[in-house]
Amino acid sequence: MGEWKHSLFGCFDNFGICIITYIAPCYTFGKNAEAVGDSCLLCGAAWLVPILNIVAWIQVRGKIRDLHKIDGSLLGDLLQIVCCTVCALVQEAQEVQNAPSSVGIVRE
Structure with missing residues (x-):
């Protein structure tokens, strides 16, 4: 198992991701969700609904950790989400930004 790149x-x-996330965290969250195969629009909208946003975020963060083989736990994810909201979101965005897409359509 590995570590987060950032x-x-x-x-x-x-800095660009940081500013966008600070201004529109729902956009960054939607893009992170899209990177792991979830709906950008639905997850971005879920960000605006209390409690649902935490549930969706735990799932997306878990998928990012699984795809990139990063150590962690549900409790650790929850603590980071609640205590360091913007930093956790930026960390995820940086992780999926330059990674080869693990989810996608294969064309022959």
Whole structure:
């Protein structure tokens, strides 16, 4: 199992993602969800609904960890989501940004 490419407090490793996430976190969350095969629109909308946003986020963060073989747990994800909201979202966005897509359509 591996580690995150960017630390939780590595928000400024990519200043553009940091600013977009601070202004429109629902957009970043939707794009992160899309990177793991979920609906960008539905997850972005779920971000705006209390409790549903946490449930959806735990699922998306778990999928990112699974796809990239990153150590972690549901409790650790929940603590990071609740205590460091923007930083956790930026960390996920940086992880999926340059990664080869694990989810997609295969064309022959």
